[in-house]
Amino acid sequence: MQVTCAQKTTIVSLEIVGQDKIKTSYLKKIITTKQGEVLDSVKLNQDITFLKRLPAVSHAYFNVTRLPNFKSHVKIGIEENFTLLPSLNFWTTTNKQFAYKLGLYEYNFLGNNTTFGGFYQNNGFHSYGFTYRAPNLFSKKWGLAISFKDWKSEEPLYFGEKTANYLYNNTSVELLGLYQLNLKHRIDFGISFFSEKYKYLSGETAEGVPLALDLDKKLLKLVYQYNGLDYYYQYVSGFKSVLYTQYVTTQNDFQNDFLIAWNDFFYYKRIGAKGNWANKLRLGIASNENSPFAPFALDNNVNIRGVGILVDRGTGVAVLNSEYRHTVYDKKWLAIQTNVFTDAGTWREPGGQLSDLFKQEKLRVFSGIGLRFISKKIYNATFRIDYGFKVYDTRNTTKGGLVFGLGQYF
Known part of the structure; x- marks a missing residue:
């Protein structure tokens, strides 16, 4: 999924779903997309590529929900591997x-x-x-x-x-x-x-x-x-x-x-x-x-x-x-x-x-x-x-x- 936007939008909430054994705190530490920062489609796509290379991740994807006042909600989905x-x-x-x-x-x-x-x-x-x-x-x-x-x-x-x-x-x-x-x-x-x-x-x-x-x-x-x-x-x-x-x-x-x-x-x-x-x-x-x-x-x-x-x-x-x-x-x-x-x-x-x-x-x-x-x-x-x-x-x-x-x- 690609995200394009002429107006800068702020990530007001970042949600990671689908993980079980891999810690959410660890995932949020290693990705560059952060809550409170400006939405960047390049960084978000790079994060997905990085996550798919982890042994614990069989597949990863994201969705962006547009909110009023140039705000957005980002959801990253994880499909875990048995490791x-x-x-x-x-x-x-x-x-x-x-x-x-x-x-x-x-x-x-x-x-x-x-x-x-x-x-x-x-x-x-x-x-x-x-x-x-x-x-x-x-x-x-x-x-x-x-x-x-x-x-x-x-x-x-x-x-x-x-x-x-x-x-x-x-x-x-x-x-x-x-x-x-x-x-x-x-x-x-x-x-x-x-x-x-x-x-x-x-x-x-x-x-x-x-x-x-x-x-x-x-x-x-x-x-x-x-x-x-x-x-x-x-x-x-x-x-x-x-x-x-x-x-x-x-x-x-x-x-x-x-x-x-x-x-x-x-x-x-x-x-x-x-x-x-x-x-x-x-x-x-x-x-x-x-x-x-x-x-x-x-x-x-x-x-x-x-x-x-x-x-x-x-x-x-x-x-x-x-x-x-x-x-x-x-x-x-x-x-x-x-x-x-x-x-x-x-x-x-x-x-x-x-x-x-x-x-x-x-x-x-x-x-x-x-x-x-x-x-x-x-x-x-x-x-x-x-x-x-x-x-x-x-x-x-x-x-x-x-x-x-x-x-x-x-």
């Missing part, structure tokens, strides 16, 4: 063992847009962690995030044509400051203290590669986000960009300090009444150490559906994911989408050249189809299943496979 969500993921590991991850998260903790929760994972080893994220803890613009993680996994490391499996253990504590410049711009910044341990399990290593490593590190992080997305239930339109930069310091003879940065670009377009075209482009670069512990991984749960689990690593990356989603069923609480997709990516070898990204033998292309079951009343409750099959990949014998998950792939 206490379990998470369940299951997969097979590199040694074909069944693995699962269980979690429970509240995305509207205390009714003020705070996320709090944790997970337990069993993939042959035990991992756990928790997260607390309060973007409006101190004010509308300032917030805080704290997380702890003790993560263990068996991971393949690549030494040319050789492969060895190591037990990887990452224990970390992270503290971030959160600053919202305005509706579209946000910055997260902070520090993480963590230890990394590697222990050889099986396979062929290379000369000079240790069978065990125990490293203490510090990570400085800066994330800048531009968000121009607009939501209408399961449909998304607009552009979003997220830049991640990290500087890792360590004191050991095997690894040097290194810098890593990547940018995710998202573009969504509504097509007709039921279609949605979605795109994600990731461009990343890191310090080019000739090491099997390269930071960018090739994995069908992360970037190319169907390629396999932890298939390769690199110090540079360019990945494009593109899919068309079409809603085939849409009722009050449930929507079902079909999708067709193409994922394509290329990696720079550790110690290699940037030209690696443009070599034909580095290119992987997988395409496929999928289904989405979307709850319109529960935040991020999208169950997805995709099957990706190989279109082009000269370095991998995998012909394709299923990928399950919660939430849209991107």
Whole structure:
């Protein structure tokens, strides 16, 4: 809804309806439209866009009632999401063992847009962690995030044509400051203290590669986000960009300090009444150490559906994911989408050249189809299943496979 008026009108009453668990006091604090101020249609529409991005809000709208003497009554309507969500993921590991991850998260903790929760994972080893994220803890613009993680996994490391499996253990504590410049711009910044341990399990290593490593590190992080997305239930339109930069310091003879940065670009377009075209482009670069512990991984749960689990690593990356989603069923609480997709990516070898990204033998292309079951009343409750099959990949014998998950792939 748009509001236009040549004569300035004053908001004499502001009403918010439809909210249940999310606090009215919190909503009135974070919106820019205030009782007693002049009615501004631009600010009011921006407030609605901001509210629709909150995990606790599935939809928002407003109505303006004109009153005598250039006065008005503004009503903002909220349709809430259910925000206490379990998470369940299951997969097979590199040694074909069944693995699962269980979690429970509240995305509207205390009714003020705070996320709090944790997970337990069993993939042959035990991992756990928790997260607390309060973007409006101190004010509308300032917030805080704290997380702890003790993560263990068996991971393949690549030494040319050789492969060895190591037990990887990452224990970390992270503290971030959160600053919202305005509706579209946000910055997260902070520090993480963590230890990394590697222990050889099986396979062929290379000369000079240790069978065990125990490293203490510090990570400085800066994330800048531009968000121009607009939501209408399961449909998304607009552009979003997220830049991640990290500087890792360590004191050991095997690894040097290194810098890593990547940018995710998202573009969504509504097509007709039921279609949605979605795109994600990731461009990343890191310090080019000739090491099997390269930071960018090739994995069908992360970037190319169907390629396999932890298939390769690199110090540079360019990945494009593109899919068309079409809603085939849409009722009050449930929507079902079909999708067709193409994922394509290329990696720079550790110690290699940037030209690696443009070599034909580095290119992987997988395409496929999928289904989405979307709850319109529960935040991020999208169950997805995709099957990706190989279109082009000269370095991998995998012909394709299923990928399950919660939430849209991107």
